[in-house]
């Protein structure tokens with residue numbers, strides 16, 4: 001199996017690392033029924049790829065055999081962000097699009113990485129209309145095959161609101177983590193995303209309130225009614241000791257129902273996890 005090398009991982013500020021670690025722990029509490037998990041959001045730039053990649057790293061570092069499938073075939077960022085390198089003598093690198101188009105076998109698109117226990121199905125070639133490829137049986141076959149071999153299959157996707165790809169992918173997964181960009185994503189869009197996940201019959205495992213500005217530290221209340229499932233960390237701060245203490249006082253569980261009350265809940269309801277806006281989450285990230 002070929003090996004990819006990723007840079008710029010694991011260089012997060014302490015507080016971010018800590019919050020993501022809580023996400024990782026609580027993710028595990030969702031149980032073994034949730035193997036194929038889509039990391040989704042309503043709009044671009046909310047932090048899906050960031051959360052997917054960092055959760056993947058942390059699950060792997062904790063000893064889980066985990067694979068990250070980069071299914072954002074239109075606008076993959078993972079390759080450049082982590083300066084992925086590693087190719088065979090011919091310079092060929094098969095990614096997800098090759099497999100879906102029937103031009104490569106699954107084994108050829110699974111890569112080990114420099115993160116022990118962390119594997120990837122990367123996207124090297126973007127395509128303008130991936131819906132046709134994703135509708136292909138090969139995608140669901142791939143997810144099922146991977147779920148047999150790996151403890152977790154994390155799928156990074158395009159946003160739910162723009163194109164049908166996200167909902168389509170969700171319909172093939174056991175559960176979803178919905179990333180919400182704090183202070184930016186309108187509540188109506190979050191509600192709509194939850195409906196789309198219901199429609200796709202994909203259980204909402206939890207929400208991640210991402211890119212929380214320190215001054216927005218109570219912002220989660222705006223979205224609190226959309227916090228489902230297990231909590232993924234209960235507020236944190238970093239970069240300033242006083243702020244960290246202030247936020248840590250807010251730790252604790254609370255329950256919130258859904259607007260519709262219909263979303264599937266694998267566990268008790270809780271407020272969403274928060275991942276603060278880091279000044280530079282992955283220190284030398286380039287896009």
Ligand SMILES: Nc1ncnc2c1ncn2[C@@H]1O[C@H](COP(=O)(O)OP(=O)(O)O)[C@@H](O)[C@H]1O
Pocket residue numbers: 041043044045046047048049050051077210211212275276277278279280281282285
């Ligand atoms: N918690 C965070 N703190 C700071 N920047 C973040 C955070 N999460 C994501 N970002 C940044 O926001 C931008 C969009 O994130 P990305 O993961 O690509 O979003 P999406 O996949 O939802 O489009 C990237 O530049 C990323 O580094």
Ligand SMILES: [Mg+2]
Pocket residue numbers: 048049050072077156157
């Ligand atoms: Mg992305």
